Amino acid sequence: MDLVTILTILGIIATIAAPAAGYILKLRKEYKNYYSVIWKSSRKLKANDLLGERPCAEYYYTRDIDNRIFRAIERKRNLLIVAPPLSGKTRAVFNALHTLKDPVNILVPRSVPMNSFLFPRDFIFWKKKMIFIDDLQYYIERQDAYHLLFREAKERNIPVAATCHSGREFKKVKNKLIEQNLDLDIIFGEDIIELNKITADEGKMISDKLGMKWDTVKFNGTIGSIFMRLSEMERRFDNCDNIEKTILRSLRSLYKSGIYEENSVFRLEWIKKASGMYELEGRDFEWTGWLKNLEDKEFLKISSRNRVWAEDAYLEFVVKTDADLTLQDIFENMLDVFKNDAEVLQMLGERVYDIGVVDTQISEYMKITIKAFETSLKNINIELQKPEYYKAQNYLGQAYWSLSKVQDTHENCARSIEYFNEILKTVSIDSNPVEYARIKNRIGNTHTAFAEIEDREANCITAINAYKEALKVFNQRQYPQEYARAHNNLGGAYLILAEVKDKITNYKNAISSFDEALKLNVIREYPKLYALTKNNLANTYARLSDTEEPEKNLMLAIDAYSDILKTQPKEKVPLQYGLTHNNLGNAYAMLALHRNKHENINRSIESFKEALSVRDPDRVPIQYANTMFNLGDAYLVKAEEENTPAALYDAIDSFNESIRIRTSDKYPIQYAECCAGLGKAYINLAEYEDKTENYHKAIASFDEALKIFTEEQFPDNYNLINNEITKAKKIFF
Template sequence: MTNSSFLIQNITDSGSQLVSIYSNLSVEAKLGILVPLLLAMISASHTLYKNYRERQKKLRSLFNLTWKNSTSIGKEEVLGNRPFNEYYFLRPEDEKVWNCLDNEKSVLIVGPPLAGKTRMIYESLIKSKKHDLIIPRSTDIEIESFILPRQMKFWKPKLMFIDDLHRFVEQQNFEYLFEVCRKNKINLIATCRSEVEYNKTKKRMLDKNLDLETGIFDQIIEVNEISEQQGKEIAENVDRHWNEIRFNKTVGSIFMPLAEMDRRFKECTSEEKSVLKAVKKLYICGVYNEDQIFQLDKIQKVSENEGIKKEKYQWEELIEKLCEKEFTKIKEKDIDRIWAEEAYLEDIVELNHSGLSVFEELLSIFAETPDELFKIGNRAYEIGSVKLQKASYMKVAIKAYREALKIRTVEQFPIKYAMTQNNIGNAHSTLAEVEEKALSYKKAIEAFQKALKITTVKEFPMDYAMTQNNIGNAYSTLAEVEEKALNCKKAIEAFQKALKITTVKEFPMDYAMTQNNIGNAYSTLAEVEEKALNCKKAIEAYREALKIFTENSYPEYNKIVAGNIEELTNFCKMNEIKL
């Protein structure tokens, strides 16, 4: 008999003996065995179900849609509350999008508001090659607890749709989702507003070592304006009278009743106008939830600043009137969740003042509510990153964050405290670009170091690495104006700490960017001490970066790093340094 046959025979005999013993037990003894087993099974089933419910709840907080066949997608799932007409105006850009999807390329569609970017994606999804589609929510990401839903149809190409990328990049740790896509080979299709919003998005992503033009999207397609003749043809096809249309060279302006809404706004009562103005102020300062959902209590607070005070039932009546006039919608029959069309807020609702004065007003109104102050600070930072009034907006952001810290103390809200300190550091670093460079960078470093007291390498490794990179960048730039050697060494130390987390295997893009930063720091250090040694260390770091930033994969970054090497080589030749 073989060993395996002997083992099987023994197991069979043992099983027979157990059955024999069990059948000879009394009823009470049998129950004594069965009941605990049954209770254990019930407990295990309950635990499994509870874990399943918690996982599903977490997924719903992160995604609006999880792995659905792209060709059977519902229009509401992509277009949301946008008006829909069965007629669709085909443009040359449509074919480009289809080609990208069919060839499994990531694509970004850029254009002004009402250009039809999202509708173009919807039409492409239902007509092109089948993908498994996932749609993330525009919300903050907690890296340590983030989960990606399982894809059951693993053989199908994966695609993630991000609508309004310019809003998505305002969320905390947004960059992590791009890393998830890279690791899981998920292609991207996204929309983004053009001009200022696009530039803001590009800078925001570059701050996170992401280049949307070369590292994230394979193709960027700009939606062109349409001519008046084309507009009239579309209007005729959808039975719209041209004289009722406020045409602005976009497809959406034909379908959106801007002229009619302008007339309705002018006919609104003074109270209705004040409420809509309050919503617009909240919109400008970023005080709303995802999908442009405004909370009634926030609208009330801003409206009360204009002298409008009402009972709750009166507020409900007022909001319902605005819903009847189609300026707002009550989401899911919840009066505290009010949706407003951004096209009407931007083009129809007019304020007596705008810009920085709106931010100052809301800073005063929400002086004791840290979540709103944090949102105001974020929006001021985003605007200041691309607007000419950089210093003014950065100071508003810093003020908002510091006010929030009066309530978001390190003892009571350690995570939010660290997040706010990190944002203060970023705002001071940006302020340093236009005024008080040394002082601003020192304040930035101080804020980053306070954040590190919470975001330790053990508890929050990714946040730790990001903050160390921020510190390194601040010291590198500070070295340009004072204590060059000391600040370069501190920069290198911070970058090397970041590399303990952003390894070449796990985070190649971040690894390469940090190596380039180390190379820059050593190059600057070589200007004042140990020229030969520091030049060699700089070259080593640059070469490490080029292992990732190859000419084929990242041509723009390859060019930058190669340029750094060439510049350093010339420096060595001038100083007769042998490499």
């Protein structure tokens, strides 16, 4: 080949390669916006690649749990480390990666919004890979496309290692994953590792290794409390002047409210606005001086582009408020300060919503969420900010839906539906099919809840139509889990509809829907969804037994409940285990009315007792009381079958125990049911002993029940109790 030909070929290659290289560089630059580390060898990792600005001493204290972390990473398994802040979660991962014999290429996503999901390719494709997400709770909060990262990792068989705060933040992560039909327990399996606190003796040993005096350490059981010098930082905070304290308190309020960029980076404009709440104002040169002083005291670092990084551990544990402000007070203050800033209001709204769904004060948090997003809508240009507009409508729909579960069900369900329908004006099955289907599914859920309080038939039919619309998108090939969940919801709507229309037909429609969900192999990969659907199927068979083929349908229900229990270990899911045993007890009690009374009523009692082994009256009082009532009913049947008073004593004890919780002021209907049960027990006991005394106890119990079961409001219950009273009079007189 002559020189001219070679030069020609090289020229062609250069012509092709130059734009390709330019495109790759441009793409890599864009990737850097969303990933802080892009397929870097674990052997070359530096501490700040994972720990950011946090200190990293050369000394590392190895714990027994480190071996488990190392093994999970070495074996390419998903790993989640859960612990309080400052427990050394990220450092443990960094140390494990550095000790790997065979290095892996690491991808670290940043906790920032991504308009359209991008996933960088690793051109060294033969190398082992791992994705590391530090502070999963922040990543999920900021990154709307988090579910796509998990699905990409699963498809490419890339393990994910992550850290997460324990407690409420961990619950928040579980709930956010469920919203996207992801199950944290399935993703991470047995490798959800909790870091325990270290002892004071261990802490002293570590401080000695670091050359620190133990009496200067504010030790709280975490390694980080030693490394981060909390005691020294508290002293520095106390010595700050009022202006410096005001700035730090403002940063703390922003941090608590979720108003920051990735890794606790705060915009200067936000800090100034939040400080204005304390009437702190200053010129630019004054702010520069104040922040420089705080940087010298190591509370924060001034970064470029008018941004400040603050150590969240100091904001959490060191900075003291000047008043007894509750978290809700802080949120309300931020609402007022940023009432004209849609971006900040949405950050605040997301944070409050995520806390609310796992907090007992759900109504208060949802009201703040609603206020934040409704105020943000006033500051959004719909044409220019469609994603923000859509997000606000979606959160408002979900917040009103959550609020409807605890307050003003009718009104809040209606508002929820309004916002979801508003989204459908901009989202269609053609433009965004997946979001369209998700919204239709939520509309179905809301109408199903509506059906429990009014116009049962109309709301069930609307819900059924909404679920069917969702199923036009959620087919079993592309979206098997969503398909199964939508069919489970559809079955639930048919189940409620059966109570008011075409009972047998709709029970069978419900069974068909549940069966359709259960026939997919994928559903067994999600034990919670599988158990929920199987439980609904069993309940439907039990209800169908009232109208046709009772023995056959009750046996199908019992088989289904028994199947669920194979996937519900008592130790891992005690509440679900208790629910299933309670339902199984009811099914055996119903079957006892048709065959093998002695055998089936004893099985019923055994099931109720097993349910009570996990239904603790202090933890789940209502469920405990419900099972106690069911047990009392079962003992009534047992007493009738055995023709002895022993079971009647047990029935009376069970009803009285239930009534201790199901009081007349809190649960009037359930209270009346217990009173009626006691009346029956005393009437039957009067046939064996203390006729007069037990007769009067029976009548007193029935009279107590009739205070609630009046002829006008509960004619069926009223007539049944009066029939029992007539029976009692015949026995006595």
